[in-house]
Amino acid sequence: MNRFASAITAFALAILAMGAAPVAAQQATPAVTLEGLVKLEKTIEENGKQKVVLEEPKVVVPGDKLLFTTRYRNAGTQPVDNFVVTNPVPDAVRVADESALREQVSVDGGKSWGRLADLTVKGEDGNPRPATATDITHIRWTVPVIAPGASGMVEYHAIVR
Amino acid sequence: MKNARTPLVLGALAATAIGSTQASAAGVTAGTLIQNTASASYGSGSATTTVSSNTVTIRVDELLDVAVSALDAGSVTLADTAVLSYRVTNSGNGNEAFAINVSPTVSGNGFDAAVQTIAIDTNDNGIYEPGIDTVITNGGSTAELAPDAAARIFVIVALPGGTADASASQVRVTAQALTGSGTPGTSFAGQGQGGGDAVVGATTANANALGALLASSASVTLTKSFAILDPFGGAKPVPGATVTFTIQAAASGSGTVSDLRVTDVIPAGTTYVANSLTLEGAALSDAADSDAGTASASGIDVAIGALPGGNSRTVTFKTTIN
Structure with a gap:
C-alpha cells in the first residue's frame, strides 16, 4: 500500500509540474508569489483564561491543531484578478470546524465546490448524506483583485487525525 | 484499522500525503508526513497563470498510549492453580512494546495469590x-504491537496453603510503554517511530487492570470418640475390656x-487388636499393602487422599486394656 501511494504521489507531482511548466515558460517570472507556512495552535491557560498561541510545530501528535497559512504577494506592475488559491487538504488532517464552515470547500477532490452545508457525499449505505468537515478534500479562497505590490494571506485550521 | 477517507478521493489525496495514510483509533x-501545498490561479490581462507555494512538511510524532483490561467474567475460582487473562492494547499511533508487571498484592485482598x-x-x-x-519474567515485555493491536496476557496463580475458603483476591497487571511513560505531554526526543519524537498521551502510557480470584479451599475437622466393652458385657474400663476408637475426618x-x-498412636496401657482397623466400615489389613491402611503395636495410619468439602471418612480401630 505504501509503495502504491508513493507511486501515485510521484505521478501526481509530475503532472503538477508539467501543468505548471508551459505557463512558466510563457511568463518568465510569475507576478504573484505564494509562501506556505504552518504553525501549531496551542491552547494555554493564563491567569485562568484560555488563550491560543502559535508555535513552531516541533512536536505534533494526533489531535493537535495546525494553522496552515498561504501568503501571497503581487510583485508585478499590473493588477491581477480572479485570484483563486486552492489548497488540497493533506490526508492526515481534517479541516477544523471554524474553517470548514466559512470557506469554499470540495468533498470530491476539487471537482465541485460550495459551502460545506450544501454538499453531500455518498454514505456507507450508498445513499447521499450531508458532508462533514472530515469529508473535505480541498479548500479554496477567492480574491477579486490584487493591486501591484499588494499582499495578503489566506489560512485554514486543521486537526491532525 | 480503517481508512481515514472514502476510496473515492484516495487518488486525489495521495498527492498531499507521503507515507502511511492508515489512521488508527489513536x-x-x-x-506520517503531512505535506501542504497551495496553488493559485489568476488572470493578468488575457492570460491565466498558475503558481504553487512551497510545500510545508510536518512529521507526525508518536503518541504513547496503552490500555489494559481484565478479560475474565467475574471472579476466577482458585482451588489449586488458576489462569487470569488480560488484554494489553497499544492505543498509541506507533509500534510499541510494553513492560508487563504483575502484582498479587492489592489493597483489600483477603489473600495474595502466588504468581x-x-x-x-x-x-x-x-x-x-x-x-x-511465550513465558516472560515479571517486568518483561511484550513484542512490539502495532497501533490498535493487542496482546493477551495470562497470569497463572496458585492458592497459598491455609487460605480460607471463599476469600477474595485481586491481581493487578500493569503495562507501561517501553519508550517511556509519565505525565501526558512528556516527550522523548528522537525516540518516536519514523524518526520523530515520542510523546506521552492521555493514558500516561501506563495502565493497569485488576483480575479477580475467589479461593476455593477446604479444611478438615477430626473428631475422636471411643466405646468400651468390658468382659462382663458392661462399659467399664477394666483390664481385658475392648476399646473401639472412632476417628471421623x-x-x-x-x-x-x-x-x-x-x-x-495406640494409647499407653492398651494393646492394638490385630486386623481391627477399618475405613468406612471396611476392614483394612495391618500390613503395608494395596489397601489404604497400616497398623502396628505403636499406631495406625490411613491414607484417605482427596476429600471434597462436605464429605467425611470414618476410621476405627480396637485396643484391649492391659
Missing part, C-alpha cells in the same frame, strides 16, 4: 498453552482437601 501513524507464570498468548487463541505461549469448604492422612 490517529495517523507516527512518522507462578506470566505468559503471552502467542497464537492468540485465548487458551493458556504451556510450551507454546470431615472436610468443609468449597474446595477439596488433598493427601488427607489419618494417623493415631
Whole structure:
C-alpha cells in the first residue's frame, strides 16, 4: 500500500509540474508569489483564561491543531484578478470546524465546490448524506483583485487525525 | 484499522500525503508526513497563470498510549492453580512494546495469590498453552504491537496453603510503554517511530487492570470418640475390656482437601487388636499393602487422599486394656 501511494504521489507531482511548466515558460517570472507556512495552535491557560498561541510545530501528535497559512504577494506592475488559491487538504488532517464552515470547500477532490452545508457525499449505505468537515478534500479562497505590490494571506485550521 | 477517507478521493489525496495514510483509533501513524501545498490561479490581462507555494512538511510524532483490561467474567475460582487473562492494547499511533508487571498484592485482598507464570498468548487463541505461549519474567515485555493491536496476557496463580475458603483476591497487571511513560505531554526526543519524537498521551502510557480470584479451599475437622466393652458385657474400663476408637475426618469448604492422612498412636496401657482397623466400615489389613491402611503395636495410619468439602471418612480401630 505504501509503495502504491508513493507511486501515485510521484505521478501526481509530475503532472503538477508539467501543468505548471508551459505557463512558466510563457511568463518568465510569475507576478504573484505564494509562501506556505504552518504553525501549531496551542491552547494555554493564563491567569485562568484560555488563550491560543502559535508555535513552531516541533512536536505534533494526533489531535493537535495546525494553522496552515498561504501568503501571497503581487510583485508585478499590473493588477491581477480572479485570484483563486486552492489548497488540497493533506490526508492526515481534517479541516477544523471554524474553517470548514466559512470557506469554499470540495468533498470530491476539487471537482465541485460550495459551502460545506450544501454538499453531500455518498454514505456507507450508498445513499447521499450531508458532508462533514472530515469529508473535505480541498479548500479554496477567492480574491477579486490584487493591486501591484499588494499582499495578503489566506489560512485554514486543521486537526491532525 | 480503517481508512481515514472514502476510496473515492484516495487518488486525489495521495498527492498531499507521503507515507502511511492508515489512521488508527489513536490517529495517523507516527512518522506520517503531512505535506501542504497551495496553488493559485489568476488572470493578468488575457492570460491565466498558475503558481504553487512551497510545500510545508510536518512529521507526525508518536503518541504513547496503552490500555489494559481484565478479560475474565467475574471472579476466577482458585482451588489449586488458576489462569487470569488480560488484554494489553497499544492505543498509541506507533509500534510499541510494553513492560508487563504483575502484582498479587492489592489493597483489600483477603489473600495474595502466588504468581507462578506470566505468559503471552502467542497464537492468540485465548487458551493458556504451556510450551507454546511465550513465558516472560515479571517486568518483561511484550513484542512490539502495532497501533490498535493487542496482546493477551495470562497470569497463572496458585492458592497459598491455609487460605480460607471463599476469600477474595485481586491481581493487578500493569503495562507501561517501553519508550517511556509519565505525565501526558512528556516527550522523548528522537525516540518516536519514523524518526520523530515520542510523546506521552492521555493514558500516561501506563495502565493497569485488576483480575479477580475467589479461593476455593477446604479444611478438615477430626473428631475422636471411643466405646468400651468390658468382659462382663458392661462399659467399664477394666483390664481385658475392648476399646473401639472412632476417628471421623470431615472436610468443609468449597474446595477439596488433598493427601488427607489419618494417623493415631495406640494409647499407653492398651494393646492394638490385630486386623481391627477399618475405613468406612471396611476392614483394612495391618500390613503395608494395596489397601489404604497400616497398623502396628505403636499406631495406625490411613491414607484417605482427596476429600471434597462436605464429605467425611470414618476410621476405627480396637485396643484391649492391659
